[in-house]
Amino acid sequence: MSGSDTQSAQADGGVSTPSASTGTTSSGQSAVTGAAARAIDELPLADRMSLKPKTLKRLGILAGLYVVTIGAVTLLDLQTPEAAVFGSFVPAVILLAFVFETMDSAAGMGFGTALSPVLLIVLGFDPLAVVPALLVSETITGLLSGWMHNEFENVRVSLSRPFNEETKAIALITGISAIGSVVAVLFSFLAIQFDKSVISVYVMVLVLLMAVAALFRERLKPAADAEYRPRMLVGFAALAGFNKAIGGGGYGPVTTMGQLYAGMYEKAASAISSISEGLASFVGVITYFGITAAGVELNFMLVPSLLAGSLLAAVFAPFSVRVIPNRIYKYVIPGYALAIGVILFVTNFLV
Template structure:
């Protein structure tokens, strides 16, 4: 049997993050790509039963004190579509869903808890299934580079987020629309550079020091403008030499943990008797849950050469939309 790791045709970043996933991906046949791993099937079944039970408990336990909960089909569909793109490309869920929910007439106090609680579940679920689909390799004992990168992104982004939120509230000198447009312009530039790099075939060289800067900037962007974490982290990893499929998985897992912190904060407020609106949680979580199962499978099936164009291209679209909305064009 030939050594798969020594094949010159395998497009893996030398010594970089996502190397194992790249080797597995390059050696799969079409039939192997389409087949669902047995371990993934078991996990999906268990999670499906757990989801049904937890949704029932949430509606009964939280709905009464929070003014009621309800499943809205239109919100479920929109959440499913946007979480599918988010779990497949690492971006777009909060950025796209929040404005649409505002257009639907929902208040921020109902939108924010729903997004954070849902993203905490879907992000962690998506990261787990990306691992089971071999889009990324997470190893805890001993922790491999992928796990260490998740921890690095969480820690640095959290520090930058806290500092940026503090400065924004203390200074309050930047118009919100300007900040949103600024982050969007940067996402457009990063996406365009990613497309150009793929088009001209620039060799992938792993540059770990870049990841520190991108992690700090992602946290600062989220603290200043409320968004931008997914696009900045995903594109930042890719531009640092991380394998595309693994970059998406790492972003999902990282954002899931960060959202969990925010979601637990709202649950603490609720426990202390503060008014928290959980009206949208069942709808957003339902759509996001099933999307977080489907998207890792799509990432597994579609060749990485497609994602090399699709991820930065989608980032450009999101960035342009953000510029238009941020500047009120």
């Protein structure tokens, strides 16, 4: 790698990385997305696995906070679920939360879409125990995994003008999705019910079709090589907001694969979906607590188990995204979406 293609190593001992793109293609027609992730992908495996000392220090602090958080949760006055073995912790839920959050943080989808029917149908938990707990967990893990994606340089979020394309995508998707979160919460407490079987089948078909189309697209014309068309995100963000409003899941698959169709770099797309879902879920949590203040009782007994598994995954998954080369990773998103479609098919028709 020539000197013009690399930046000097950071004073804190960080690994040197290739210089970021100027933000336009050689023809000057469209912005280049995922500049930070593209730079990391050019490094050898050993360098991709190496982390800066300041990042390692932050991970150590997070490990301490994890232990303190889980310990504090055991002191909360929550209902104890059946099958709990230590306080309010359910081993099966912890394991499921880790598995699905690993894929959610790595592929931008699956935690709510795939885990919700498993908790409701397979394990038999009440909806009022599942929905609020998932929203709380998605808020915390979405923001944590988004921070980790930024820390591991899978995405670079800019908080000062001019905003880069990734930051603009986060704002667009979050804004529309937040509206869907509020509507979903209000619908659930205003007794506005939709046919759950119809919605579930709709989400299953939508996810399967988008997954198959995305697999073919990544094979023929990867998002990393496509021209970025941000206007396409508006339609997909609206569809994701609609899915969230009707409470049928499918938010992550639509936002993440929608970004691929728009030409967003694959690793950046996953990070953007994690951050957007965390922010949108936060709006939903605020709405839920507002309704609670009005006298509606909520059940958060699954929160300890969900957090125990998902918090670990929210750190592990973004690091794995950094390490896996994009030529392999580009198939992870549509491939996992296809797996989610199969899970939905099984829970709809075979369970």
